[in-house]
Amino acid sequence: MRDTKTKIAAGLERAFAARGFAEPSVEDLRDAAGVSLRTLYKYTPSRSDMVVVALEYRNDRYLERVFSGLPVDPEAALDVVFERVAGWMEEEASHGCLFHAAVGAAPQDPALQELLRRHKTEMAARTAQATGLAGREADLTLLIEGLMQSWPLLRAEAVESAKRLGRMVIRGK
Template identity: 30%
Template sequence: MTEDDARERILSAAEELYYRKGYAAVGMDELRSAAGVSLRRLYSLFPAKTDIVAAVLARKHSQWEAGLSGAVADAGDDPRTRLLAVYGYLENWFCADDFRGCAFINAFGELGGTNSEVAAIVRAHKASFQQYMAELVAATGAPGALAAQLSILAEGAQSTAAISADPDAAVHARRAAEVLIDAAVPHP
C-alpha cells in the first residue's frame, strides 16, 4: 500500500468514525483497525490526533464548499434564487440518512475549548461561509448586514436539525430568509 493509499484509508475511516461517534470517542487504535493500517503507519503519517482531525476537517470544508457552490450554481442567475438555494442545499443534507449535524460545530463542541488549532480551523470554515453569503447578498443589492443574518439562520438550522432530527429546520430557515431578503432588497 502506497503512502497516498494509506493516507486516504486513514482519512476516510476517521471521517466516518468521527462523524458517527464523535472526535473524542475515537481512539487511535480503533482508527488504525478501521483503516486497516498499522499503528506505526498511522503515526508516521499523522503524528498526533489533532493532525488527523485537521485533515478530516479540511476534507469536510472542501466537500461543503463544492456542494454548496454547486447547489447555488444550479439555481440559475437570479440573485435572490441563488441566495435561497443555500437553504435548499441544507434541506437536502438534513434529509440524508447519516446526517448528524455540522462536523465543524461538532468538532468545536468537543474539542474547541481545549484545542486552539481545531478552534481556529472551525472559525476559518465559518468565516468562509459568511464571506460566501456576503458575496451572494451583494449580488442582490441588499445591505451587507443581511449576510450575517442569513448566515445565523443557516447555522441555527444546522444545529436545530441535528438536535431535533427534523429536516424541516431548513424549510423554516428558508421562510425566514425570504422575509429578511424581501425586506432588505431594494425594489425598483
C-alpha cells in the first residue's frame, strides 16, 4: 500500500511540476502515476487531493535533500543550504516554487495555503536550527526566497550573494 501511494505521489509531482496544475487531465495524471484510474481515485479522491499528495511528497524530498548531513559549523551549514536550494532550483524547479504555483492556481484553497505556510515555516525553522539562528526565521525565509526568485536570472551570483548576506546575519546575530 505504501509503495502504491509513493508511486502515485511521485508521478503526480512530476506531472504538476512539468505541466502546471491546470493543464494535465485526470487521464494524464493517471498515466503519470502509473496506476489505474480506480487506484488513483482510491488514494486521491479529488484533483485537490492529488495536488496535496504531490506537494507533500515534494516537501519531504526537498527537506531531505536540503538538510541531510549538514556541517556542524553554522556558516558552513548555511552555505550548504543555499547551495542545495540552488541545486534544487536547477534540477527540480526551473519554473519556480511549486508550492507558490499551487496557491496561485487555486488562491482560495485553504489546504494549499496551509501547505505553503507549513513548507516555508519548516524550511526556515530547520535552517535556523542548523545555523544557531533561532528567532531569525523571517530573515532566513527572506534570504532563501530571495535566492529562489533570483536564481533563474543570476544563478551562481545569487548563491554567492545569499551566502554573503547569510554570513552577515550569523555574525551580526
